[in-house]
Amino acid sequence: MRTVVFLAGAAGVVVLAVVAALHIPGFGSTFHPYRTAAVEASVKHVAANVVSSVNFDQRGLDTLGEESILLASILGAAILLRPAKDETEKRPLSAGRVLESTRMLGYLMMPITLVIGLDVIAHGHVTPGGGFQGGVVVGTGIHLLYVAGSYPALEKARPLRAVEWGEAIGAGAFASLGVAALVASGAFLSNVIGTGSFGQLLSAGTVPLLNGAVGIEVASGTAVLLGAFLKQAIMVKGPDDSR
Amino acid sequence: MSFYPYLVAVWLLVVGAFGIVRSRNLIHAILCLSVSQSGTYVLLLAVGYQWHAKPPVFGEPATHPTAKVVDPVVQAMTLTDIVVSATVTALLLALATQIHKRHGTLDPDELRQLKG
Amino acid sequence: MMVLIVIMLSVVGLAGTAVVLTGEPQRQALMLSAFGVASGLLFMVLQAPDVALSEIGVGTAIVPLMVMLAVRKTERRN
């Protein structure tokens, strides 16, 4: 029954979409009016990475919404994955069995990953990447300590309290920069400070600042999320969990 | 060829929905949902593509800002979309974990308390 | 270029289908990882390095990792 209803609907949707697809300007066409305007605007504000310029300057409001979605999901996951009333947290005894080579690899990889992540964040307005991509790398990178078999070390490197702060500071800073720009120039999230020269680290005005705020938020957000799932998987015990 | 990317996009959307309909495990359904969403990535990037155009980044290697580039706006939209996908997936996985704790199952056929 | 795009599109379409048809979540997480790589490559070919980077970060690392952890949590009591 369910499948029949679905197939009937899906058939209709496919017909609708295929007929529509036949009327789209063909793949790879030269019709991109917004592109032309966005590239011009990006050049005007000396942002070498046009995608970053769109995200943080031209359509910054979208990114504010996006960061808030991240914040809401992380808060939501934190609420949902908190130990329930009838559950207890139990610290795993020690590292468990981890091969020495794996452990070394984990310890070795972590700083490298963090440096790469920070670099990706810092150059977001110049080269591909940015706060989001770099933040993901940093937030995941910290968890290599778990691969290294050291949950206590992970807890030290990732004090959840500080990470939660980071996530709030990132989101708050993004919105505050927007309001500051509103006060300074009359337009929310406008690009108010000097723009520097093309391709340099210090260029594109507020883009690197907003980018940095996103980097902080995404890095801490990723860390909180992975941390919450990890904790749930290895520490939280339900009432009928005998192990 | 001119329409193939759009068809792939629609295919991903529909096949993901199909997966949810047939799913016997909510975690499986959540991943099918993210497959559905990838349909939107493919559609958006296909819409912004232009033959023989470069990525919309003029930094390294330094390119002259007048070079022909693909549409950066759809890329920015897709980036936003990917963040949405990841975070919503995380939220739903957290819900799934709790459902399993409370019901002992993730099979939607056995979760029938919200009927009527 | 065109051949490359067609191939990558087909790979992504097939990989997506494979994710859906894999019923067992643990294996599905791995399939999802592969799907993430394929999508990332497709986005690279479509001249979207920013998007490709995020997709590879999110689609091949974070989401599959979270799925693995969630599966581990939910399968223990069965």
Next chain:
Amino acid sequence: MAPLAVAVPIMVAALIIMVDRRLPRLAIDLLATAGALADVVFTALILHQSASGRVITWSAGWKPVHGLSVGIVLVDDPIGAGIALLAAALVVLALVFSWHYIESEEGHYHCLMLLFLAGMEGFALTGDIFDMFVFFELMGAAAYALTGMKIEDPTSVQGGMNFGIINSLGAYIALMGVGLLYAKTGQLGLPQLGRALAHQPRSELLVAAFVMLMAGFLVKGAMAPFHFWLADAHAVAPSPVCVLFSGVMVPLGVYGAFRVYWAAFPTAIARPDVSRAFLALGVVTAVVGAVMCLEQRNFKRLLAYSTIAHVGLFIVALGLLTSEGVAGAAIYIVSHAGVKAALFLMAGVLLARYGTVDEAELHGRCGDAGLLRWLMPVGGLALACLPPFGTALGKEISEDAGSAAGYLWVPALFVAVSACTGGAVLRVAGRMLFGLGPPPEEGAGQTSGDEEREGEPLRRIPATMAVPILTLLGGALAVGILPGVHAAAENAARIFVDSGGYRNQALFGTAARLPAVHEGGWSLSGVLLGLLSAGLALGVAAVGIWSRPITHHFPRLLDWGRRPLSVLRELHSGHVGDYVAWLMLGLAALGGLLSLPAR
């Protein structure tokens, strides 16, 4: 001004996360309430300003050159600003109610409420279609988490999951529509889209894009057959959260759909086709909601189905595609929000006092509910559109709009649906508060998803709970009594449907001012129809309370009526796969209705 309404709640939420372990709970409550109050001020100012012309804000200062801009525009007319104000006001009242209702030490709940508010404000105030998608998802993410918050409660997390999957899928379908539209026009701003589409020939691409956008927004707007998630989510979410769901989030979905239609599509798609599709699906929604509403015995689930029924009425009124229909729907939405929110808060009080809102379990047990003994019947009558509540005014204007468009069945539908939903509430009130009718048989009936509340049972109703309820009912009454409401709504509606003015003012700063109307108000026929629906509601309630002896004599009749009902109930299965299947079928149906030319 408008971006502040989005940014300030986010900033306050971030602040609460930073300080929540150092401050007592009361400080967090006050901080969150202050954040929402700030939004009331912002949106009230925007509403005031917009009365003399739409308020246009170019985010990041990218003002248009020759009608093109790379920035995001916020175009705020009185309808948009009005629903934004409604959202902010409901969040304030919900937060005040939560002071003694939600028991948690940390501020996560408050942060989620504020982020939810930011999402609603952004969605209502923006004039950019991708921005709408982003804030749609923000509303969603906060809402899923708020629904599933009670992790100790098995049904809570499940309701959150159904809600999350269906709404996300709807959002992605809408994003597909955005992509198609962008492919055709290369624009994302609604004014720019309107300009680009004004001279486009009719094409299947535009129909498909429109269908996908509508489906996405109307999943949140709970139009049949996209409505299944709503009852699951409402039954289990905390009552103050339900206030926001029913009061403003669901109507926002409807608002989004019609905003997009009027701003971008009025000439791109044949108007009779659009009208026919919305009228058809609106009627189905209203009937399904009203019938299912009568069937419920869990009071919160009953209210949820009543919301579906009313959404059907809103869609019918708006689907007439006239400014009168918009005016009626606007008044109806605002006053419905007041009444329905008050009823959900009453459900919360019952839950806090007696630990359940099941009609049969509470039969005759709530005689000591004090204030509620008076307020719940009043709420039921207001829901049934008793004049002079605003619901009755909105109903009257919508009915007139329907008759004026030549649909004489519209008044009948409105009377029937408001009588059924109001009657269901009155029935529950009569049985719970006054112990009317025969006591329920032991073990009969279903139990279906119930919110669970932690903490001590409530002995007396604190002021932080009573005041929001009274304010909400008073607000619904004020909409009906205050002079000039009808004229203001009519003027706002004319601005809402003025597509040319929308894009010209946003892109070129020029728009002819529309002639304002000054008269309007109650008419005799409207008052009589309002009294009729309220009287019928009393009848419905009486039949509900004392029907068992009656139906005893006519078992055949009962049996005949039960069969389609049980099929309908089967459809609301709580199975997410079913819901997705219906979503796809609804999408195809909408596409079919819009592709086949009318008449």
